[in-house]
Amino acid sequence: MSKPIVATASLAGCFGCHMSLLDIDDRILQLIDLVEFHKSPVDDIKKFTKMCDVGIIEGGCCNSENVENLRDFRKNCKILVALGECAIMGGLPAMRNDIPVKECLEEAYLGSPTIDPKDPKIIPNDDDIPMILDRVYPLHEIVKIDYFLPGCPPRADLIWEALLTLATGKELNIPYEVFKFD
Amino acid sequence: MGNIAEVVSKAVESYQKDPTRLLDVIRDVQDALGQVSDEAIVQIGHLMNLSKVDVEGVVTFYHFFSKSPVGKYTVYLNNSAVAVMMGRGAIAKAFEKEVGCSFGSLSEDGKIGLYDTSCIGMNDQEPAAIINGVVFTNLTEKRVKELVTGMKAGRNVSDMVKDLGDGNNQSELVKSMVKNNIRQRGSVLFAPYESGSALRKAVAGTPEDVINEIKNAELRGRGGAGFPTGMKWDFCRRAQGERHYVVCNADEGEPGTFKDRVILTEIPEMLFEGMAVAGYAVGAAEGILYLRAEYMYLKKFLEKVLDDLRKKNILGKNAGGKTGFDFDVKIQMGAGAYICGEESALIQSAEGKRGEPRNRPPFPVQRGYGGYPTTVNNVETLCAVSRIMVEGGKWFASMGTVQSRGMKLLSVSGDCDKPGIYEVEWGITLEQLLKTVGGSGAQAVVIGGPSGTIVGKEAFGKKVCYQELGTGGSVIVISKKRNLLEIVHNFMEFFIEESCGWCVPCRAGNVIITNKLEKIMAGNGTKTDLAELESWCKIVKGMSRCGLGQTSPNPIATTIANFRSLYEEKLKKVEYETGFDLLKSVQESCKVANRKPKIEGH
Amino acid sequence: MSELTFFIDNKECKAKKGQTITEAARDNGVYIPTLCDYPGIRPAGTCRICTVKVNGRNMAGCTTPVEEGMIVENKTAELEDMRKAIIEMLFVEGNHMCPTCEKSGNCDLQALGYRYTMMVPRFPYLWPSREIDASMPKIVIDKNRCIQCLRCVRGITTADGKHIFGTLHRGDKTRISADPELVAAMTDEQAQKAMDICPVGAILKREVGFKVPMGKRKYDSAPIGSDIEK
Numbered sequence A: 001m002s003k004p005i006v007a008t009a010s011l012a013g014c015f016g017c018h019m020s021l022l023d024i025d026d027r028i029l030q031l032i033d034l035v036e037f038h039k040s041p042v043d044d045i046k047k048f049t050k051m052c053d054v055g056i057i058e059g060g061c062c063n064s065e066n067v068e069n070l071r072d073f074r075k076n077c078k079i080l081v082a083l084g085e086c087a088i089m090g091g092l093p094a095m096r097n098d099i100p101v102k103e104c105l106e107e108a109y110l111g112s113p114t115i116d117p118k119d120p121k122i123i124p125n126d127d128d129i130p131m132i133l134d135r136v137y138p139l140h141e142i143v144k145i146d147y148f149l150p151g152c153p154p155r156a157d158l159i160w161e162a163l164l165t166l167a168t169g170k171e172l173n174i175p176y177e178v179f180k181f182d
Numbered sequence B: 001m002g003n004i005a006e007v008v009s010k011a012v013e014s015y016q017k018d019p020t021r022l023l024d025v026i027r028d029v030q031d032a033l034g035q036v037s038d039e040a041i042v043q044i045g046h047l048m049n050l051s052k053v054d055v056e057g058v059v060t061f062y063h064f065f066s067k068s069p070v071g072k073y074t075v076y077l078n079n080s081a082v083a084v085m086m087g088r089g090a091i092a093k094a095f096e097k098e099v100g101c102s103f104g105s106l107s108e109d110g111k112i113g114l115y116d117t118s119c120i121g122m123n124d125q126e127p128a129a130i131i132n133g134v135v136f137t138n139l140t141e142k143r144v145k146e147l148v149t150g151m152k153a154g155r156n157v158s159d160m161v162k163d164l165g166d167g168n169n170q171s172e173l174v175k176s177m178v179k180n181n182i183r184q185r186g187s188v189l190f191a192p193y194e195s196g197s198a199l200r201k202a203v204a205g206t207p208e209d210v211i212n213e214i215k216n217a218e219l220r221g222r223g224g225a226g227f228p229t230g231m232k233w234d235f236c237r238r239a240q241g242e243r244h245y246v247v248c249n250a251d252e253g254e255p256g257t258f259k260d261r262v263i264l265t266e267i268p269e270m271l272f273e274g275m276a277v278a279g280y281a282v283g284a285a286e287g288i289l290y291l292r293a294e295y296m297y298l299k300k301f302l303e304k305v306l307d308d309l310r311k312k313n314i315l316g317k318n319a320g321g322k323t324g325f326d327f328d329v330k331i332q333m334g335a336g337a338y339i340c341g342e343e344s345a346l347i348q349s350a351e352g353k354r355g356e357p358r359n360r361p362p363f364p365v366q367r368g369y370g371g372y373p374t375t376v377n378n379v380e381t382l383c384a385v386s387r388i389m390v391e392g393g394k395w396f397a398s399m400g401t402v403q404s405r406g407m408k409l410l411s412v413s414g415d416c417d418k419p420g421i422y423e424v425e426w427g428i429t430l431e432q433l434l435k436t437v438g439g440s441g442a443q444a445v446v447i448g449g450p451s452g453t454i455v456g457k458e459a460f461g462k463k464v465c466y467q468e469l470g471t472g473g474s475v476i477v478i479s480k481k482r483n484l485l486e487i488v489h490n491f492m493e494f495f496i497e498e499s500c501g502w503c504v505p506c507r508a509g510n511v512i513i514t515n516k517l518e519k520i521m522a523g524n525g526t527k528t529d530l531a532e533l534e535s536w537c538k539i540v541k542g543m544s545r546c547g548l549g550q551t552s553p554n555p556i557a558t559t560i561a562n563f564r565s566l567y568e569e570k571l572k573k574v575e576y577e578t579g580f581d582l583l584k585s586v587q588e589s590c591k592v593a594n595r596k597p598k599i600e601g602h
Numbered sequence C: 001m002s003e004l005t006f007f008i009d010n011k012e013c014k015a016k017k018g019q020t021i022t023e024a025a026r027d028n029g030v031y032i033p034t035l036c037d038y039p040g041i042r043p044a045g046t047c048r049i050c051t052v053k054v055n056g057r058n059m060a061g062c063t064t065p066v067e068e069g070m071i072v073e074n075k076t077a078e079l080e081d082m083r084k085a086i087i088e089m090l091f092v093e094g095n096h097m098c099p100t101c102e103k104s105g106n107c108d109l110q111a112l113g114y115r116y117t118m119m120v121p122r123f124p125y126l127w128p129s130r131e132i133d134a135s136m137p138k139i140v141i142d143k144n145r146c147i148q149c150l151r152c153v154r155g156i157t158t159a160d161g162k163h164i165f166g167t168l169h170r171g172d173k174t175r176i177s178a179d180p181e182l183v184a185a186m187t188d189e190q191a192q193k194a195m196d197i198c199p200v201g202a203i204l205k206r207e208v209g210f211k212v213p214m215g216k217r218k219y220d221s222a223p224i225g226s227d228i229e230k
């Protein structure tokens, strides 16, 4: 069997989940033997050029670009994994979900104390800037997600176990100490 | 409007600071001030030595109490499924247009408030509303205009009632336009009855004799659950306690039921006498009629009936002429909460608390009102008791079917020619019933109200009785022209509104399954969604604490079982669908940023 | 004191008269998950996680007294799945941002999520709008995290028995609230007790926080209930 192809991305996340992936330490060498990385910040491949077996996504969706990215992953990956709290339930960015978008934008761009009073007060609206969603969405509220790995970030050992399972088909082993929501 | 401190202290004093009368205190304040403000709540707490949060908990639990002002005139328009079927939508619009505010709010001048309310027990004469306690039925747009004009002109609400209803609705103390619509009289409830005859018979024997007679009649409770009345009384009688209580459940909140209202209007003597018989049987000296707030318009009349019965010595000291048997009845008003029909929630409410059911055991017959053994019985049950005393248990048991003896009052409404009250023998088939009420050709029948079952044509041959199609009395006929899923949705909104909120599966679960139903109704459901909906109904039913949550998914569960194709037609033939709409979700931010949403390829 | 014999999943158990099913189970080394229950206060039966089958009927173990010869089913696949569903309902009903919560690691709800390996709730998040009440001198109430277990209502009262906490509204709008006067008069001790009694991070004592480091918290290394199952 050829090596499974893995793609990863961070949407509305902090890259902490990716950092945690790197936290598997020297097992990363084993991982390179086990899987081939495709589109991912790990190898800086920017575009899908082939079908991938597994897509791993950290972060939820807070803007239109996140949504497009996520849909792109769904199209190009057989299995999608939501990695970490933000992907699973919006996480910290979702703390804005109870605040009207108008208030958020005004606070950020018009009323914030860090705004230079000399600058024109506008809410950025260039067509190239992604559009903000009404709230932050967990991934599975937008596309089908096959697996979820909780944690903020998910512990490196949990990620490792999950990758092993996905790459080798062995049964998923979850030690209690690594299954956490924080 | 009086001064808050004055009003509160007067209200508190008139109930001697008795915490069990908290609902009455709050009602007096609400009536006098048009609201129960934070300030009033704090003062009630101080004067009654209760913590503010407990008083506020009660104020915010009941639909007819409000912390914010609800106007000099407060319109509560029924939003139950049958009201909607009978044209509530247009009536609501007419009110909104005439008053100038939308439902759930107060007019600009603060004079008129418009609010929705759950079924008010007038399903046979919808659309209907309660304005300052006065019931207006069969509303038309024209009538709404008149009413609003009247309110704007400051008219007295009761003066705006034009034609009075039939029977005792015309009594000086009722003067209501409500109609009884008794379509079929049977031999138990609506046959001639001589006041005093039941109690005379009862007290001639021992309490055990009475209980045995009820057992022989195989009478089962008419409130819905169908518990054997004789057995309940037996438990209650045997339960240890300094005192015992008889409580009559006149909360009648199940949408589509209105038979208790007609009993209360036409044969209250028979009911109160039944309570006295129950009191004699279980050893109680006090009875409480827990009357739903929607039936406030009957209160004065019922008080008068009680007075007359006292004069006739059917109530009071040595009731029924039996030395040593003292029994009297008081009326406790509810304040708008369907859950208070559940017997233990009713007791909590009658004790002046939030109407949250209790954990059982202990059951009310062990520890009920005030902690004393209490039998809670439905209005109709207690009337049947009176008849059984006169005619005998054997006579009663000779009617009906094996496990459902005697006759039953049905409240029939919806798409039929003759909505109203039917006294039938248990065991009548739905088909026969539909024919009698002029509802043949129905698409579906809701039997037992939202918490009961929704059945289709295949089941019309079934009998109305506990073994086949049990009911507390509500029968709603639904013609082919109706969208059944919308009716199901209306029922689910009812349960969400009326859940007491105590336990998780009912409080959160009903919202969750209703959202799922909405997803399917919007055309965004898949096969998986339908399967999930089905299994989530089981979770809510299986894990909820009381009868409300244990039955609230029934509208969905029984229509999935009996009308599956209605759901399947709506499903998308895709594997996964979230219903997420990118364009919609960026609308707001684009508007704020003053840009045009640009969505390519979606 | 008289002893009763009853059975949980075919295991013969002993109970003292008056004991509830969950209490007796605990004494017999059987774990029935609980959440709203708390030692020393009257059981309320709000969460329903302790639901067991008694003679074929679903009953809350925390409010049902043991009776002689009772047959209790506890760890069936059906019940375990329904319990997990309740935990998931609580996670979607409020706004539970564990990474931001001071109670994380010591939270009973989270611990149940761990025990039942909740990867993601099966239900869609409800994103309710709930307030954080920081108006009180000794404590903060974050209603986003409140699971309405009523532990605080039942367990924290004034010397003369008045409720300091209570519930407002009904149905899905039910919210916990504190009596402004009584809560202002709370002692430090009471505030600490309130924080401890709250199973989640809804009641927090002011001015202390994140005292116990990760790895040392209550549920960091062993699942909830493992002290009972031996």
Ligand SMILES: Cc1cc2nc3c(=O)[nH]c(=O)nc-3n(C[C@H](O)[C@H](O)[C@H](O)COP(=O)(O)O)c2cc1C
Binding pocket: B220, B221, B222, B223, B224, B225, B226, B227, B229, B249, B250, B251, B252, B253, B254, B338, B339, B340, B341, B342, B343, B344, B376, B377, B378, B379, B381, B382, B546, B547, B548
């Ligand atoms: C949510 C709920 C609402 C109820 N509403 C009523 C009611 O309005 N009237 C009534 O008589 N029983 C009602 N019941 C049933 C009562 O709990 C109780 O069984 C009944 O009053 C007993 O009287 P019975 O044995 O004469 O029927 C309700 C039960 C539940 C769970």
Ligand code: SF4
Binding pocket: B339, B357, B498, B499, B500, B501, B502, B503, B504, B506, B507, B544, B545, B546, B547, B548, B549, B550
């Ligand atoms: S089932 Fe519903 S109404 Fe009954 S106790 Fe639970 S929340 Fe309250």
Ligand code: SF4
Binding pocket: C145, C146, C147, C148, C149, C150, C151, C152, C153, C165, C176, C197, C198, C199, C200, C202, C203
């Ligand atoms: S504040 Fe805490 S203790 Fe009180 S009801 Fe909410 S979760 Fe329970």
